[in-house]
Amino acid sequence: MARKRLSATTLESWSDVDACLKAIAEVDRELAILETAQQEQIDAIKAATKAEAEPLQSKKAGLELAMQQYAEANRGEFIKAKTKELTFGSVGFRLSTRIVIKNLGNTLQALKDFGLTGCIRIKEECDKEAMKNLPIETLHAVGATLKQEDAFGYEVKRELIQEVA
Template identity: 85%
Template sequence: MARKRLSATTLSSWNDVDACLKAIGEVDRELGLLEAAQQEQIDAIKASTKAAAEPLQNKKAGLELAIQQYAEANRGEFVKAKTKELTFGSVGFRLSSKVVIKNLGNTLQALKDFALTSCIRIKEECDKEAMKNLPLETLHAVGANLKQEDAFGYEIKREQLQEVA
């Protein structure tokens, strides 16, 4: 597809700009209505899917519970092998370990007190907001720059559109 080059502005007055702002506001309103209708359809599909899936999920949970209860009742068969291979799958027991923290703040402080810093995660990242206040020489020294640009923007007065509509 050939690239089209935009010529100079087609607007010739501030009234034209104002008319464009009005048109943008109307398009935004129509887009909002379309998105709201789309979201309603999505919500309806999610609700019907959830209703259709609930009996299946309940059936699956019941079957899983029955398998678990049977395996626990026959746990003696899992002494030599931790897994029982069957035609349509396998069941078994695995040793599982997890750390349970009662009070995060106390545990974190205790890890610091015992110098167990290898057990503490710290996410490091540059604070760009704080870096904005640094002098340019310091920014350059740390391998950063301050980029400033005059960005164009516009604002639609939606209440005015409602009065016109």
């Protein structure tokens, strides 16, 4: 389990701290039970919604296919205008253009070879893990600092709580 950080405490002995760890484990256990029940309800709702939506989605897909087939059969009416306005909406044809890349690696290399770097997306971000190894002077020169803190944390032994419960 990940360690938790706390900022202040009002305990007076290590047995109080141990009692807090036990209480936290019990709360975590109850929360897990609640979250499991919640997820089961969500899963049941999703399954019911999917079952109810499936015939509607099939009906919609059938209607869309029928409209497309009718429009394609009457394509001559779309010579002057690409869209036909109807009472409850419109139907039409639009020219669609897209790029199909057969081999991403080869295409990227070819773009680089032709000097078309403007067609290549590159995400730049600071590598903070690598920056941890830089000298402090270099960090300051690039506008960064190294912040270290001694943060409190705890770990709960859940298996012991389950044995007690």
